[in-house]
Amino acid sequence: MFFFNNLGFSQSKFVIQNKKETVKIPFKLINNIIIIPVEINGIELSFLVDTGVNKSIIFNFLNISDSLQIKNTETFFLRGLGEGEAIKALKSKGNILKIGDAINVDQELFAVYNPNLNFAPRLGIPLNGIIGYDLFKDFVVEINYTSKYIRLTNPSSYTYKNCNSCETLEMEFYKNKPYIYSNIVIKEKQIPVKLLIDSGGSDSLWLFEEDSLGIHPGNLYFEDFLGHGLTGSVYGKRSKIKGFSINHFNFNMVNVSFPHPESLIYVRQHKERNGSIAGNILKRFNLIINYPDGTITFKKNRHFYDPFSYNKSGIELEQDGLRLVKQKDYDYKNTDDFLGEYHQGSKTTVVLGTKYKMELKPVYSIVELRKDSPADNVGLMVGDVILTINGKSTDKYDLQEISHMFYEKQGERIKLEVERNGVELTFVFYLEDVFEQ
Structure with a gap:
């Protein structure tokens, strides 16, 4: 649910500190999103794994500079999903970030002090930060939603297994965020769409309304709170579409949200983007995400046929x-x-x-x-x-x-x-x- 733009990238890199050149990290799956343990400058924290972000952030610490020894900072303003204003953050270089046996000794972080930016109450567990591109860029990353683990492997050591039931797609990148092409069906019309792979979102699909393409909720929808973005709450329309497909994987009567345009001002800078594939779709597969080669592999798991449901209470x-x-x-x-x-x-x-x-x-x-x-x-x-x-x-x-x-x-x-x-x-x-x- 987060979006950063116009931020520079360092050349820091993760290294796996074992002979097997692979590491397995267990995760918690909360509201269809992945939470992993991350150690920063010797302090163990909990981070959201979000393919939809291109920078790592930490937030909501008192005396953060002392406890995490975060130094060499400069001020930035970050913008993202939501209807609020940009938020102030301190960019810090030279941090030591450790995930299992994977370590980066020169990690760039954005530290946010805004007390209103607190996702822990909505999740019911502590959440200290978010990581995306910085983790995925150096590895072949397997996400096993069934057994709840992530496996990081050096690309030179990774071997793909034969899998006749898998679908491998090429990813396109815009500002270091991954996109794939898929198809939706609205009122019997099949529409090709370009969607962000967004492991940090808990919904199924987000679509951006575009009447010229036939992308709209029709008459059957309800207005609802959709979630929290970096710069505020996001509201929109909840509906269903008749079909959604990733190559040969097909879903019927899929949940879809149409966020209000005022929440998407900075997201829509990528004009070709039509929306996002989020956690309630992604969790139905075990994934192999290979940023170095620009591919993603889908293999359906036991969640594939789970029904699509809404919060029916309000x-x-x-x-x-x-x-x-x-x-x-x-x-x-x-x-x-x-x-x-x-x-x-x-x-x-x-x-x-x-x-x-x-x-x-x-x-x-x-x-x-x-x-x-x-x-x-x-x-x-x-x-x-x-x-x-x-x-x-x-x-x-x-x-x-x-x-x-x-x-x-x-x-x-x-x-x-x-x-x-x-x-x-x-x-x-x-x-x-x-x-x-």
């Missing part, structure tokens, strides 16, 4: 701090207060007594609410803190588990207990699929 959540939750402590034993026993497999645990303990648990708040959505229509509001969902306390779930409940089938009943200005309220609504009405 609610967008974020993790909004922590709260103290009172819970029973079954580790506490009091021989004077026998309560009983419970069985687990071949083991029997005798509970002699209980005592309550207080634990810090995440708070989940509504931060976006789609107008005329099921949640909006029953009176839920931005700022409401969700206490329980379908009768179960939200401290039993992580953010992704709660959000996925809003993607269930048409007609699913959702009961929420929320706190609003110190008052507890209960709301019941049913999920609605706009495209099945």
Whole structure:
């Protein structure tokens, strides 16, 4: 979801420090995007892997120059997706960046201090930065969405395996970002499109409206929050298109978003671009991305036939701090207060007594609410803190588990207990699929 432009490139390079000239890095897949561990100047952080960016950035650190020893800086202003203004960043050279056994001892970074640029609450896990071109330019990169790992290999040591079911496409590059040609079908019309490969986006497809080409959402769509860009929130239309294909790989009734033009001012500098292929399509394949040769190989995996679903509630959540939750402590034993026993497999645990303990648990708040959505229509509001969902306390779930409940089938009943200005309220609504009405 990020876009940098008109920034210079250093000649720094990653080197793999082992004899096999390859390294395997596990990742977390959150909302269809890839999060990997990255070490910068000896400090371990979490980075988003985003083929849609051409520079590495870190953000939201207090005393960042001291903790990461970031020096040799100069001021830059970065622009990207979103409706806001350019943000201030410090460009720093000579940083040591390590990913597994791959190391770059002269990494250029852009450090952003803007406190509003914080993606961790929307993901539910810490996120300290983004890396794209700087990682991909030196390696053949395998992304295995099934087993959740990335493998980096020196191009001179990489051997392709025979794969009759794979599709290999040539990539074109614009400002060091990869593009491929594919086809969409809108109202029975097949349209060739040039799309950015965007592993940092969680949607399926983004398309830029162009009436002369027949690229538009038609009459069946709804306005929605699409995500966060570098310079602000992105809003647009959510719809479906009849078909999408990457060579011989075909999808039917695919989710598509049409971002509003005001969010795309800097993105549309590449006039030939028609949109993006994002994580909800990419995760259906295991990929081999070879920047040095300019190719990408697709091999479908077990996610290929996963249904395309939308958030049918209208609610967008974020993790909004922590709260103290009172819970029973079954580790506490009091021989004077026998309560009983419970069985687990071949083991029997005798509970002699209980005592309550207080634990810090995440708070989940509504931060976006789609107008005329099921949640909006029953009176839920931005700022409401969700206490329980379908009768179960939200401290039993992580953010992704709660959000996925809003993607269930048409007609699913959702009961929420929320706190609003110190008052507890209960709301019941049913999920609605706009495209099945």
